[in-house]
Structures are given as structure tokens and as C-alpha cells.
Amino acid sequence: MIHISLKRLLLKKEVSFIVREIMALLGTPVFVQDSEGRVLLGNAGEGCFKNRHPIKLGERVIGWVNGGERALVLASLLSYLATVELEKKAIGREALEKYKEITLLYDITEKLTASLNPKDVAQLVVDQAKRLIRADYISVMLINEDTGMLEVVAVSGEGGCYTDVIEALTGIKGNVVHTGKPEIINDILSDSRYVRKAIGVSSLMCVPLKVKDRVIGLIIIGSRERINYTAEDMKLLSALAFQAAADIENARLYDSLKETFLTTIHTLAETIEKRDPYTGGHTKRVMNYSLAIGSELGLSEAELERLQLAAVLHDIGKIGIRDGILLKKRKLSFKEFEEIKMHTIYAEQILNHIKNLKKIIPGVKHHHERFDGKGYPEGLQGDGIDVIARIIAVADAFDAMTTDRPYRKSLGLAVALEELRKNAGTQFDPDVVKAFMKAYESEKLLSKEADTDAKHINSG
Amino acid sequence: MIHISLKRLLLKKEVSFIVREIMALLGTPVFVQDSEGRVLLGNAGEGCFKNRHPIKLGERVIGWVNGGERALVLASLLSYLATVELEKKAIGREALEKYKEITLLYDITEKLTASLNPKDVAQLVVDQAKRLIRADYISVMLINEDTGMLEVVAVSGEGGCYTDVIEALTGIKGNVVHTGKPEIINDILSDSRYVRKAIGVSSLMCVPLKVKDRVIGLIIIGSRERINYTAEDMKLLSALAFQAAADIENARLYDSLKETFLTTIHTLAETIEKRDPYTGGHTKRVMNYSLAIGSELGLSEAELERLQLAAVLHDIGKIGIRDGILLKKRKLSFKEFEEIKMHTIYAEQILNHIKNLKKIIPGVKHHHERFDGKGYPEGLQGDGIDVIARIIAVADAFDAMTTDRPYRKSLGLAVALEELRKNAGTQFDPDVVKAFMKAYESEKLLSKEADTDAKHINSG
Ligand SMILES: [Fe+2]
Ligand SMILES: [Fe+2]
Numbered sequence: 001m002i003h004i005s006l007k008r009l010l011l012k013k014e015v016s017f018i019v020r021e022i023m024a025l026l027g028t029p030v031f032v033q034d035s036e037g038r039v040l041l042g043n044a045g046e047g048c049f050k051n052r053h054p055i056k057l058g059e060r061v062i063g064w065v066n067g068g069e070r071a072l073v074l075a076s077l078l079s080y081l082a083t084v085e086l087e088k089k090a091i092g093r094e095a096l097e098k099y100k101e102i103t104l105l106y107d108i109t110e111k112l113t114a115s116l117n118p119k120d121v122a123q124l125v126v127d128q129a130k131r132l133i134r135a136d137y138i139s140v141m142l143i144n145e146d147t148g149m150l151e152v153v154a155v156s157g158e159g160g161c162y163t164d165v166i167e168a169l170t171g172i173k174g175n176v177v178h179t180g181k182p183e184i185i186n187d188i189l190s191d192s193r194y195v196r197k198a199i200g201v202s203s204l205m206c207v208p209l210k211v212k213d214r215v216i217g218l219i220i221i222g223s224r225e226r227i228n229y230t231a232e233d234m235k236l237l238s239a240l241a242f243q244a245a246a247d248i249e250n251a252r253l254y255d256s257l258k259e260t261f262l263t264t265i266h267t268l269a270e271t272i273e274k275r276d277p278y279t280g281g282h283t284k285r286v287m288n289y290s291l292a293i294g295s296e297l298g299l300s301e302a303e304l305e306r307l308q309l310a311a312v313l314h315d316i317g318k319i320g321i322r323d324g325i326l327l328k329k330r331k332l333s334f335k336e337f338e339e340i341k342m343h344t345i346y347a348e349q350i351l352n353h354i355k356n357l358k359k360i361i362p363g364v365k366h367h368h369e370r371f372d373g374k375g376y377p378e379g380l381q382g383d384g385i386d387v388i389a390r391i392i393a394v395a396d397a398f399d400a401m402t403t404d405r406p407y408r409k410s411l412g413l414a415v416a417l418e419e420l421r422k423n424a425g426t427q428f429d430p431d432v433v434k435a436f437m438k439a440y441e442s443e444k445l446l447s448k449e450a451d452t453d454a455k456h457i458n459s460g
Numbered sequence: 461m462i463h464i465s466l467k468r469l470l471l472k473k474e475v476s477f478i479v480r481e482i483m484a485l486l487g488t489p490v491f492v493q494d495s496e497g498r499v500l501l502g503n504a505g506e507g508c509f510k511n512r513h514p515i516k517l518g519e520r521v522i523g524w525v526n527g528g529e530r531a532l533v534l535a536s537l538l539s540y541l542a543t544v545e546l547e548k549k550a551i552g553r554e555a556l557e558k559y560k561e562i563t564l565l566y567d568i569t570e571k572l573t574a575s576l577n578p579k580d581v582a583q584l585v586v587d588q589a590k591r592l593i594r595a596d597y598i599s600v601m602l603i604n605e606d607t608g609m610l611e612v613v614a615v616s617g618e619g620g621c622y623t624d625v626i627e628a629l630t631g632i633k634g635n636v637v638h639t640g641k642p643e644i645i646n647d648i649l650s651d652s653r654y655v656r657k658a659i660g661v662s663s664l665m666c667v668p669l670k671v672k673d674r675v676i677g678l679i680i681i682g683s684r685e686r687i688n689y690t691a692e693d694m695k696l697l698s699a700l701a702f703q704a705a706a707d708i709e710n711a712r713l714y715d716s717l718k719e720t721f722l723t724t725i726h727t728l729a730e731t732i733e734k735r736d737p738y739t740g741g742h743t744k745r746v747m748n749y750s751l752a753i754g755s756e757l758g759l760s761e762a763e764l765e766r767l768q769l770a771a772v773l774h775d776i777g778k779i780g781i782r783d784g785i786l787l788k789k790r791k792l793s794f795k796e797f798e799e800i801k802m803h804t805i806y807a808e809q810i811l812n813h814i815k816n817l818k819k820i821i822p823g824v825k826h827h828h829e830r831f832d833g834k835g836y837p838e839g840l841q842g843d844g845i846d847v848i849a850r851i852i853a854v855a856d857a858f859d860a861m862t863t864d865r866p867y868r869k870s871l872g873l874a875v876a877l878e879e880l881r882k883n884a885g886t887q888f889d890p891d892v893v894k895a896f897m898k899a900y901e902s903e904k905l906l907s908k909e910a911d912t913d914a915k916h917i918n919s920g
């Protein structure tokens with residue numbers, strides 16, 4: 001409700017002048033009261049007041065003009081001025097709300113489109129909602145298309161809330177998904193659809209994330225205390241949901257394509273690997289070791305991305321080596337070894353066709369260079385070798401030494417580590433070996449084993 | 461400028477009553493004039509008018525109250541009412557503008573986030589701009605990161621405008637890119653930076669497309685006639701540009717990843733192909749023939765996408781066949797041929813690892829099935845074979861017949877076409893052969909040769 005103060009209206013310089021002039025013109029005593037009977041102008045004790053004219057704002061009486069019959073003009077004037085004032089305030093409030101909404105929309109657009117990672121976008125949605133609306137608990141849940149279940153992808157709140165929740169499409173949430181309509185439930189205990197969960201919320205607001213007419217998920221906001229979520233809160237949250245849905249969807253499409261890309265090159269690399277006497281999983285292990293070393297060295301996200309792609313594709317050139325040589329179990333002749341060396345050159349030729357993968361050529365082509373310059377194909381040395389290649393060299397050697405080969409058994413961990421240490425500064429970059437040892441000691445290498453996450457791949 | 465009509469103000473019922481009452485109270489003759497001297501109220505001919513009180517709106521005189529000294533109250537009242545009216549209108553106009561801006565923002569968000577194709581998004585931007593602002597020419601130009609040049613990616617307008625324009629970062633556009641600030645140039649001929657081009661524009665508006673602080677391109681709007689683009693036009697266009705920039709950037713990242721994905725699988729497929737006695741380019745030709753047949757058959761975009769991926773990867777399973785068999789130039793033994801057949805099974809095993817590529821397994825696995833059920837690996841027949849596989853079978857056979865092989869020369873076009881016709885209904889699906897013939901006659905097959913576009917690939 002917008003409030004108009006008659007007292008404040010009468011204090012305005014122009015109004016005060018006009019009213020006093022009219023009182024003087026009337027000639028007879030007049031006084032103005034507010035709706036509670038307080039005298040705002042004139043003297044109630046002076047003379048007799050035949051008439052009591054109401055000052056009205058719509059149907060509501062906000063005061064009185066007491067005086068003769070003609071004092072009606074004053075009541076009319078004050079009614080009119082109060083009405084205009086009310087209209088002005090109402091329009092002003094509307095403009096302010098619209099202004100806030102615009103600021104919000106720009107802000108959301110700027111923030112949410114800045115990422116193409118669905119979890120990051122969802123977290124930004126949670127952060128924005130937190131800023132906008134009072135809540136103890138906020139979460140973004142998305143429908144997993146494979147399972148049809150709702151999954152929490154971002155959450156905020158203390159105590160009883162948690163991520164990785166998976167729920168069926170039932171209860172209040174199921175309803176919002178099915179109808180596509182937002183809901184406010186200010187007293188959740190009296191809602192028959194409510195199923196008591198670990199999170200103790202009393203009041204709740206739930207809006208669908210919609211892409212065109214398809215519901216892809218929900219934003220849920222809850223308060224432990226019973227509070228009243230208003231239509232205005234709902235409007236803000238819906239504005240957020242509107243923008244969020246499109247951005248989350250686009251991020252999911254991007255993510256899905258990224259995963260397909262990485263899995264595809266990974267699978268093809270492993271298939272190529274099967275022609276090779278190495279035991280399976282070499283590519284994946286080299287990737288994991290490389291990423292552990294890279295993190296230890298403090299590489300940037302962009303460098304880690306290059307490293308991951310280069311590690312996955314480091315032996316891609318073997319696709320061009322004939323079985324007769326690649327699969328040979330006895331020692332290779334000089335000529336045969338020269339042919340094997342060509343896999344670094346073949347890799348370069350392959351990657352040269354792929355614009356966005358040209359950046360990983362140095363990492364792939366030079367993974368058999370040695371720190372002392374005695375490697376191949378170019379005999380580069382020291383910092384002249386891309387750091388990506390120096391990392392893969394260590395990861396590749398370590399995996400070769402610690403797995404069984406057709407012509408010998410695994411050397412064992414202790415021997416392999418000793419070999420790396422012994423050859424640091426000659427075959428290997430000593431800093432890379434140091435980083436490997438650190439990663440090894442902090443058990444990062446082992447924990448990385450199971451990690452097939454595509455997070456560093458972003459070939460845009 | 462907002463206009464307040466004194467005449468209309470005096471016609472309001474409440475105002476009219478109040479003013480007449482005050483005139484009655486004054487007792488002496490009074491009349492009200494507008495700023496042009498027209499009498500709005502009272503009678504100018506009646507009696508003498510000592511004072512002429514101005515009715516003021518800010519500094520501007522909008523009318524006069526003529527009468528005695530005390531008639532000043534009427535002038536004050538009308539001045540005050542006019543001022544309040546003006547304020548109300550100004551706030552109302554602001555609210556309306558904000559309302560329009562909000563509607564625009566929602567509308568833009570909904571439209572622009574619906575696509576992840578940069579050209580489509582840019583075209584939507586052009587369409588939106590057309591709706592919002594008067595113009596004969598609208599274009600979206602993006603900076604090509606490799607060349608540093610501005611390239612038109614979407615355009616609207618009759619006559620002198622065209623797409624595929626490439627420009628250096630000079631003149632007005634260069635300025636907007638470098639400063640990141642929008643510009644209105646209502647008289648372009650008097651602007652020293654203007655370089656006369658084929659498009660005859662007189663007035664111009666140019667806003668940058670910015671992602672964070674990086675300018676990625678421009679929206680340019682022009683009018684042949686000289687008109688005045690206003691700050692309000694600029695605001696609308698800037699709102700559009702704000703949303704557009706983020707969406708175009710995300711679409712470009714998606715597109716780039718898509719291209720990388722397609723080029724990578726293409727390159728790897730071709731590398732695998734090199735181990736094979738086929739001449740190079742087999743994969744690409746099979747893809748192009750397949751897509752031509754698919755369009756002829758009226759497949760949906762989603763089906764064409766599956767078709768493209770399946771065609772590129774149809775022989776991926778050959779990666780698992782030993783050189784000794786794959787490269788054999790003489791007739792294969794029964795056992796050797798059984799091994800060759802395995803490439804369809806190997807392909808399934810490979811693709812099974814890639815979630816988003818499982819959908820192409822039927823197309824790949826069954827490209828050697830025959831319509832009469834005498835093919836491999838499963839002996840499926842008729843509609844039991846995925847249409848994708850039936851298409852690839854025809855495309856694959858046609859390319860095999862029309863290229864030289866180590867053991868025989870190309871059969872020539874005429875013979876190859878005759879073979880397809882002869883085997884329609886036995887080896888091949890007759891509808892697919894018919895579609896191939898149609899595509900062949902309309903020369904779609906030839907025009908497709910050069911088309912390496914990734915447009916159907918969307919593995920999300
Ligand atoms: Fe290697
Ligand atoms: Fe095949």
C-alpha cells in the first residue's frame with residue numbers, strides 16, 4: 001500500500017501558500033484535520049464550524065476540512081492534490097520496480113552467459129537468487145534425461161542441505177515439473193504433497209527452468225522459519241529462471257559435445273593402442289600422470305587443456321606404422337627404428353589438418369625429445385622443447401617401465417622412480433621429474449586413475 | 461519534450477470546480493489565458509484587470525491569470541497543478557520505456573539463446589534490430605580472430621547491401637571497435653572518417669558487440685535518407701547488442717568445438733583409410749553421396765546428422781584389421797574374408813564406448829547388410845536394416861566402383877550407375893537407389909564434393 005500523508009502535503013511550500021490564500025478568501029474560520037482528528041491547519045477553537053467536508057482519496061477519508069459551506073473548495077482541492085500525489089507515487093514505484101528488474105536482467109545476462117560449464121552456470125544462478133530473495137536454502141535441480149530423475153547441481157545453505165541429491169519427479173517438485181507453473185508454499189506442513197526430507201524448510205518457492213515449453217529443471221528456495229514469499233519474490237525468481245534455463249541448456253549442449261569429443265579421441269587412441277604390444281589403458285594412464293604433473297607445476301587451465309589433449313593423442317601417429325614393425329617382439333633393426341620414430345612426424349601431419357588442434361602439435365611431436373638434446377625427431381633440448389612434451393615424456397616413460405611388455409616384465413615402482421631420478425637432467429627435465437615425485441608422494445597419481453573427467457577439454 | 465496543455469488541465473472536472481469556486485471567492489473579474497493569449501476561462505471584456513499573473517511551468521510561462529492582486533492564488537494553483545502533471549507524465553514515460561526495455565530483453569533472451577549457430581544468432585539480431593529501429597540497412601559484423609578483419613555474418617536491407625563483405629578495422633567501424641563506445645552519425649557526409657562504399661547511407665548508428673571488455677564485432681544500422689537517430693534508439697540497440705554479444709560468443713565456441721570434433725574424426729578416419737588400398741578421399745566422398753541421398757529422401761536434420769557421422773565413421777572398425785589382410789592385393793581366402801567382415805563388429809565395439817555416438821551404431825554396423833538379407837554381419841533384410849546403413853551401402857558401393865583399386869581400374873560412371881540399378885531390390889534398397897539417381901541427375905552429387913561443412917554435426 002502506498003501511503004499519502006496529508007500533513008506532509010500541507011507542508012509543501014506551494015500547497016501551503018495556496019491553501020492559506022483560499023482560507024483568507026473564505027473569510028470564515030476554517031481548520032483542517034487528519035483522519036485521526038489531529039488539527040493540521042487553522043484553529044479548531046475559533047468560532048463555529050457548520051460543515052465538515054471529507055478529504056477523500058478514492059473511497060478512503062484521509063482528513064476533514066471544517067468550516068462554512070464554501071470551505072468545500074478546500075476539501076476538493078486537497079482531495080485532488082492527494083489523488084494526484086498517489087498516482088505519481090504509484091507510477092514512480094512501478095518505474096522503480098521495472099528499473100530493478102532491468103538491472104537484474106542485465107546483471108543475470110552478463111553473469112550467466114560468461115560460462116559454458118553447466119555446474120558453474122547453476123552455481124551462478126544460486127548466487128544470484130541468494131542476493132535477490134531471503135532464503136536459508138537454495139538449489140538448482142536438473143532433470144537427467146537418461147534417468148528422468150531430478151539431480152541437485154548447485155546448492156547454497158547451511159546445515160541440512162547437500163549436493164548430489166537425486167529425486168524422483170514426485171511431490172511438489174514433480175508437480176511444478178509437470179505443470180510448468182511456479183509455486184509458492186508458505187506453509188509447507190499443511191501441503192499434502194510434502195514429503196519430509198532432511199532439510200527442514202517451512203516456506204518454499206519453486207519455479208521451473210523452461211526451454212521453450214520443455215521443463216529442464218527447477219530452482220527451489222526455502223526458509224526454515226515460516227515467512228511469506230510474495231508475488232514480487234516470485235517475479236524476480238522467474239526472471240532469473242527464464243534467463244538461467246536458456247544458459248544452462250546451452251552449457252549442457254556444449255558440455256555434451258565436449259564429452260563426446262574427448263571420449264571419441266580417447267576411444268580411437270585406445271583402439272590404435274591395441275595394435276601395439278603395450279597393455280591396454282596406456283593412453284589413459286599417460287593422460288592422468290601428465291595432468292598430475294601439470295597441476296603440480298601450476299599450469300594454467302588453458303595449458304592443462306592442451307596437456308590433456310596432447311597426452312591423449314601423443315601416439316596417434318602410430319596409426320601410420322605398419323604392423324610388421326609396430327608389433328615386432330624382437331629388437332628392431334636401425335631401419336625399423338627409424339620407421340618407428342616417424343610416428344612423431346605422422347602425428348604432426350594428422351594434427352595439421354585440425355585447426356583447433358594445431359596448438360597441441362609441439363606437445364605431441366616432441367614427446368620423444370630428450371632434455372639433453374639426444375632425442376627425436378628434431379634433437380631439441382631444454383626449454384626448446386614444449387613443456388607439454390617434457391611432461392608427457394616423463395609420464396610415458398614411467399608407464400612403460402611400470403607395465404609388462406611382451407619382451408620383459410614391469411621393472412617395478414622402486415626401479416622406475418629411481419630411473420626417473422637418475423635420468424633427470426639428461427633424458428628428462430629435472431623440474432618435471434621433481435613435480436612427478438611430489439605428485440607421486442601426495443598420492444595424486446593414484447587418485448587420478450579413476451578420473452576420466454573432460455574438464456580441461458575446451459577446444460574453442 | 462513532454463507537453464502540458466493548460467486547456468486540458470482546466471477541463472478536468474475536479475480542477476474546473478476548484479478554479480470556478482476560487483474565482484467566485486475572489487469576487488472580482490478574472491480570466492485565464494494560454495501562452496498565445498487565447499482566453500480559456502472567464503470573460504476578458506468584463507471590467508478592469510490590474511494584474512497579470514504568469515502561470516509557470518519551471519521557467520516557461522504557459523499562460524496568464526488576469527485579475528486583481530489576490531488572483532495570484534489562481535496562478536499559483538495552476539502552476540502547481542501543471543508542474544505535478546508534468547512530473548506524473550515524466551515518470552509515466554520513464555515507466556513505459558522501462559517496460560518496453562524489459563519486454564525487449566525477455567524477447568531477445570528467448571530468441572537469441574534458442575540457437576547455437578553463430579550465423580543464425582546474428583540473423584536473429586538483425587531481425588530484432590529491424591523491428592526496433594527505423595533503418596534501410598542493418599548488419600552484424602564479427603571480427604575474425606585469425607585475420608583481424610571485420611566480416612559481415614548477417615545483413616538486412618534492399619539494394620546496395622550484401623553479405624560476405626570483409627573490411628579492415630578502419631574508419632568509423634574501426635573507431636567503435638577500438639574505443640568500445642557506440643556512435644551515432646546522423647550526417648555521415650560531414651564525418652571525416654567516412655569512406656564512401658557501395659551502400660549509400662546518410663545516417664548511421666554503430667554499436668560494439670562486447671564480451672566483458674573485449675569487442676568481438678559490431679551492429680551497424682543505416683538509413684539512406686538523412687534522419688536523426690536518437691539516444692533512445694541507441695539505448696535499444698545497445699540492449700540488443702549486450703545480449704547478442706554473449707550469445708554470439710557462446711554460439712561461436714560451440715561451433716568451433718563442433719568443427720574440431722568433425723575435423724578430428726574425419727582426419728582420423730582418413731588416416732585409417734590410408735592403410736587401405738582405396739585411394740584417398742573415400743570417407744569424404746561417401747559422406748557427400750550419403751548426405752545427397754539423405755536430403756533427396758527428405759530425412760530430418762537429426763537424421764542427416766546421424767547419417768553424416770555414420771558415413772564418416774563407417775569403416776572405423778578397419779583400425780582393428782591386421783595389415784597383412786587389409787593390404788592384401790590378391791583374392792582373400794575364406795578365413796581372411798571372415799576377418800575383414802569383423803570391421804563392422806569392431807566398429808560397434810568402439811562406438812559403444814561413446815555415449816553420444818551409440819545412436820550411429822546401426823548405421824555403421826550394418827553398412828554391409830544387403831536388402832535381400834544376404835549381407836553381413838547379421839543378415840538383416842529390408843526395413844530391418846537402418847535406413848542410414850542402406851544409404852551408406854549405396855554410397856560406399858558407388859565410390860568403390862568409380863575409383864581405381866590396386867586390383868582393377870575404375871568401372872566408369874555408366875557401368876557403376878547400371879550396377880546400382882541392376883542390384884536395386886537385391887543388394888540395395890530400391891528407394892535409396894532411386895534417390896541416388898535423382899541426386900545424381902540434379903547434379904547435387906557433384907556440388908556436394910567441395911562441401912566440407914560441419915552443419916549436420918551436433919552430437920549433444
Ligand atoms: Fe610415442
Ligand atoms: Fe566397410
